[in-house]
Amino acid sequence: MGSDKSFDTLLNKYNILLAQTRDLKEQLKNSQEKNQQLLSKFDVVEKNVRELCEDILAKDPKEMKLGIEYSWDKIELLELIRKSKSAFHVYISARKDILERMADLCEERGNQIESLKLQIQKLLEEPTARTLTMEELEKRCNEVKEKEEMMTKLSPKMQEKVASGKIELIETEANDPVINEEMDVVVDAEDMEDELIRKKLMSSSIPGTDHRRTFQAAKSKRKERANKYALEDYDDTLKQLSDEDKMLIRIIGTKGYSLYSDIYTEISKEMPEITNGKTRSSLKFLVGCQILQEEKVKVKTTVSFFYFSIKGSRIFEILFQEKPIMSMAEKLIAEHDNLVHGYGIFLTAEILKENERFRNVNIWNRKHPLKIREGMSYIPDIICTTLDGKQMYIEYECGNHTQTNFNGKCNKMLNFTNTLNFIVPNRKGEEIINSQVRKWIDNKGIEALNYVKYV
CATH class of the missing domain: 1.10.10.10 (Winged helix-like DNA-binding domain superfamily/Winged helix DNA-binding domain)
Structure with missing residues (x-):
């Protein structure tokens, strides 16, 4: 009986352990399946992150060394991300500087255009303007502009007098005695002093008196205040x-x-x-x-x-x-995003301009993209216009595009041409582009590209 009892006890323990083992195996299997799913997702994420990093690094001139094949795949993901972040900050900083300067230029040109529009409108309202030559019209525009600038510097009281014809704005030589006498008659001494100091009215007509000395002192102080900050920042550099x-x-x-x-x-x-x-x-x-x-x-x-x-x-x-x-x-x-790519395109265009087949070679196409559909367009690196008016689209490639981006570019080109023209800087670039074209054809399907010519 004692032996039977011990056997039953051991058998129960065995069954319990067997059940626990099977349960642990089931849990392990489920964990392995979940881990496999996570690994699959991680592989997809890593692939996309690497492609994003490669796209960013391709815009870094230090990373784009022509004739050298990069092996970014061998770099650890975290190191690749670090390099990409650094390149991205430099790229954005450079673009920001350029955009700020472009915005300033646009604002300045916009103000000039608006001013010219107003001047032309005023001149066209005069019947005599239609008979003026270009030189005379330009001279009249300058006179109108100068008069408008002078009017803005006058006080409301003086503007009313000018508008009513009591005072006429004219250009005079410095220390003109006749004009000085007229100024004394028209404007009393106290008003003239206030206006000259505050509004800079006709500085060239003010004689060498206390009025002029006061005016010049006030003008110098205003100019000094306007440039004080700049001179404080750059004075040492300017002196060198x-x-x-x-x-x-x-x-x-x-x-x-x-x-x-x-x-x-x-x-x-x-x-x-x-x-x-x-x-x-x-x-x-x-x-x-x-x-x-x-x-x-x-x-x-x-x-x-x-x-x-x-x-x-x-x-x-x-x-x-x-x-x-x-x-x-x-x-x-x-x-063109960076100087390596942009200068290669520039040199290529200079060579193409010597070809008598083309009447025009244009590398500044970003302002006039070729629209494919809403939200998608194609911007060729170079557009050549032949003598009979046909357009040829050319891409300058250094072999730094990822395969996905290269496929996208080729697909865009197909919307406008059945001849894909690529120019590369060297033999190494040619090998890379040939390989990428073959992979694109495999991805697209040879039957779908029977009408396409690759040059």
Whole structure:
């Protein structure tokens, strides 16, 4: 009996352990299935995150080295994300600077356009305006503009007198005795002093009296107050600039040159004695002062682009009392995302322009995208117009697109052409593009592309 009881006890324990083991196996199986689902989701997320990071890194000139095949797949995901975040911040900062300058230019041009519209409207209301030549019309526009600016500086009381014809606004030479006598008759001394100091009325007609000295003192104080902040920020830098430095700043700001060869050619015209070494030294100094930004681009050979930083734009305004125009480098970045891609497109276009088949070669197409449907458009890198008016779309490729993005670009091109034209900078780029085209064909299906020609 004792043996039977011990056996039953052991048997029960065995059954309990067996049941627990089976339960644990079931739990393990469920956990493995859940883990597999999570791993599948993680693989999808990792794939998309890597593609996003690669798209961002492709906009970084330091990552886009032509002729070198990158293996971003070998980089750990967290390291790839870190590199992408850094590249993204630099990219956004550069775009922000350019957009701010473009916004300032647009605002300035908008004000000029509105002013010209008003001037033209007023002139067209006069019957004599229709018989004026272009030179006379331009002269009349300038007169109207100057009169409007002068009116805004007068007090309401003086504006009423001008409007009623009691006072006429005229240009005079400094210290004109006749005008001085008329001013004394029309405006009493106290009113004239107040208006001259507060509104800067006809400074050139004020004689060398206490009125003029008071006026000039007030004018100097206003100008000093207006420039105080700028001078406090940049006074040390301005003191370090030589005549050559200032000339380089003026050339870049007024001509928009970015390439060293263009800058040196222009400064040599104005300062023949300047040497190549002195010019390079001045440019390096301006880069060191953070007035200019330098970016090196390797296409066949390495070339340097120079363009203003925000500090450089402000210093140009202080020196020359106007805003700098957009440089070649900034235009290429705004149009083609980065200088490596943009300069490659620029050089390709220069070669294509020599071809007699084309009457026009355009690389500035972002403002006029080809619409596919609502929310989707295609912007070719280069549009060539042949002599008979037909258009050819060309893509300049460095082999830095992900396969997904490349497929999307090819699909967009199919909406407008059955010939896909690609230009690459070197043999390595050709191999990459050939491989991507083959994968795109496999993805699309060869039967669906029988009418497509790849060049």
